[in-house]
Amino acid sequence: MATSSPLTTEAPAGDAFYTPPVPLPDGSPGDPIRARPLDNAAAAVPGGENWLVLHRSEGADGSPVATSGVIALPDRTAHPVPAGGYPVISWAHGTVGVANRCAPSRDRGDTGASPMNA
Known part of the structure; x- marks a missing residue:
């Protein structure tokens, strides 16, 4: 993924990144919605390049979710x-919880996901 990727051109900063567009873009589970360089050291994997990605998935009822x-x-x-x-x-x-703050990509070093991510 290069920094010139069209996925990075309109990726919001901060927690706004996690708010998906409504409606979700057409696609299949796994298709990216947006991406940007990860600016969260607690969630980063050391020794390389880390990107935050919001992608399509499916809810328990089969409906599209981000x-x-x-x-x-x-x-490289x-x-x-x-x-x-x-x-x-x-x-x-x-399973570390269902709250947004439990997602590994949102780990700030002080969440239920922190010990598992480490």
């Missing part, structure tokens, strides 16, 4: 992108 996550890339100067790209590893956090 969820957040972090994309962590290795340091030390680990150039291999042919075919980097392998993808997906980590889903365990």
Whole structure:
């Protein structure tokens, strides 16, 4: 993901990032809605580049919803992108609560998600 990505051009700062557009853009679960560089050290994976992403998902009833996550890339100067790209590893956090502040991408170091994220 490059900083010139169209996903970054209108990504709101702060907690406004997490408010999805209404209606959600068309797409499938996993499609990005917006992304920006992660500016939250407590949620960042050290040693690389971290992006905050809001993407489409599905609610329990199958309706479209927006969820957040972090994309962590290795340091590309030390680990150039291999042919075919980097392998993808997906980590889903365990149950730490259903409040917005429990989401790993919103971890500020003082939430129920903090010990699990560390």
